[in-house]
Amino acid sequence: MANDMDTARQTVAKAIDYEADALRKLSLEIHSHPEIAYEEHFAHDTLCDFLETRGFKVRRHAYGLETSFEAEIGSGGRLVVFCAEYDALPGIGHGCGHNLIATSSMASFIGLANALQNSEIAGTVRILGTPAEEGGGGKIKLIEAGAFTDGVAAAIMSHPISYHGLEDGVHGLAGLETIASHKLRVEYHGCGAHAAGDPWEGINALDAAVAAYNGISMLRQQIQPDERIHGIIEAGGEAPNVIPHYTRMGWNVRSSNAARADTLLARAKACFEAGAAATGYLRINEPLCAAYVEEMTRLDRNVMLKEEKPRTMSTDMGNVSYEVPSFHGVFGIPTKPGIPGHHPEFAKAAAAEEAHVETMKCAKAMGMLGWRILVDESFADEAKQQAGLHI
Template sequence: MKETYLAINDTSNGLLSNDTAKETPTTRGTSKLLAEGELATARETVSAIIDELDAKLHDLNKTIHSHPETAYQEVFAHQTLTDFLGSQGFTVTPHTYGLDTSFEAEIGSGGRLIIYCAEYDALPNIGHACGHNLIATASVAAFIGAAKAALKLGIAGRIRILGTPAEEGGGGKAKLIDAGAFKDEIAAAIMAHPVPSHSYQDGYTGLAGFKLIASHKLRVEFRGKSAHAGSEPWNGVNALDAAVAAYNGVSMLRQQIHPDERVHGVIEHGGTVPNVITDYTRMNWNVRSPTVQRADALLVRVKDCFEAAAKATGCTLNYIHSPTYADLRANKTLCQTYVEEMAQVGEKVKVMEYKPATASTDMGNVSYTVPSFHGGFAIPAPEDVTGHHPRFAEAAGTDAAHEAAIKCAKGMAMLGLRVLMDPEIASNARRDFEQFD
């Protein structure tokens, strides 16, 4: 992979070029423990960089929010984000790893490598109801804050931002893993997700140790035989009956699954007109369980429902599998470091939630590949609203939500810098990853 670097040598704002940063005698990365003064300087620098860009970041956020695009169709967001990073002096590689709407930018050479993951896809019909506009904004701000601070302060290491399309069901990060986007020795992959503020109690405004469950994603096709529904229905094989039988079978199965498991699906194609026997139907299903192993076992039971429906109706059955989402593993060292940094910007963040939420993300796959951080930050939302709701899409476009994303960005920027600056944090994060229980 070709390395790209930020080429800045502007003495008016104190930034150093990448080469200068490598040669300066103040280069960090070898000290065992960091003096509090060094951390304070880094925090002040990151905060100043992000604050100076806040108005432009706000425009970026609103622009993406107002142009929602679904999985692998994020053409506008891809262009908007790459243009923004280019305007800040970064060399950006578009269309990376064989995905048209992925991108990458990087500064530094040698030392440890950290990656900020940016999501920016939306949900069909209800827009940014998972707040990926905020994820993109926070990750871009964190990357710029960490990168420019590293150059200014002479902090050794590499800092990368990776555009990760199609989190909403498309498995973008799983495909990026397969394509080699995470093949390097990576000290930490970092991102955070907005969550409605009423999800947190006791004064908490965020969660570091976000845990989510595994999810199999698949489409199911039933094929039958068309016939006139009025004059000769006996000559048809009804694929709609197969889909309905499959749905009802799964509905009965739900009574016998564990409370922390989920199976849910929709009929995407159910036929055309009522006076023709339907010869083709397609369903879209998620099969979720706390671990991939349990999800595998549940998937076998769910497929029994599909196969029974096909046999009962005489239809043929075909599966179209999407990438499986692994359960999201929380790294204790990265979580604790993030909590410390969020306290510095006045936010009370919970270190760990031991009971996983019954949702899924392809960042789970990353957490099985490299040491990873996937936090949650609170945004104001109505009491009866959570993610994947039209009113959460509205909440994700508010000024208050942007303010929360910017605070999160400062915490993530410092989390990344501390992984680069402090070998003990990097070592402990690697240990937590390798010895995860």
């Protein structure tokens, strides 16, 4: 088994190294054309073209989402899915490094596909384009459309982070603990009127929004340290001399797990009534995390198994982790000191050659994580049992 694993490592790494320059170009193309949630048409087409020029049959606009895609190779056996994110942030571009996520998942898919083709084992490897992670809940829609219902043995991806966000000497994190998040939009409908001529004829929708905002601000004083409520007024009126007939706000309600997020949402709903789309707390799968740590160690990278406290961030990969065994790691990239994600300087760092080097190392480890799922039934069963799933 050890010799087989060594051969697989060499095959996965060789395939990724062979495509390294092309993958670097792919990353830069996506980086230089930032697109927000559900508008990732350039990224969608570029990624699909990349796959098709390498002989893969691609299903464009998959699962009813215009900017999702899917490609796979192999047959029978267990199914491993690499999730590719590629949406950007409004006004910041790839300040979360999703160009690197797409590239790492693509590289892992290429590497594992090559290893599978050069073996006699049964198994299937798939890459799934998952749009709109930044606030759009793209994976939630993919779950609802059935993207994870055909016996997926593992869903795998990883996210870049600044080295300054990790402990000294640590290059990454296998078990990323996130918090749960409810995303909601709040609308108020009033009655427009001239603010000077006949204001008594109006019902001011902006007053309702401001009252709700102030209510939430007071509520924030009474929540736990690992909880967050934050929002903006997206539409506040059309002109100062017209009483606004319509206003709209966007909000996030976050807590350490889904149950606590539900409780906090109920408190927030006392300030406003709205529908909400939930983003789930990420279930850490320790067998998958431990295997990833081992593979990264072989690549001279020190990766923590997990942190003691969750980070105050959320991802729709959390929802996937409630459907199938899932891995969502973190790999460090060099940035200036004090630069977090969602920052213009992080977007610049995501285009640097040094970031690409780390992305390729992560891709090799994820490729081998997928290989273990395909060839080792006991390991795959352990990951499934850890996830608490019966699939």
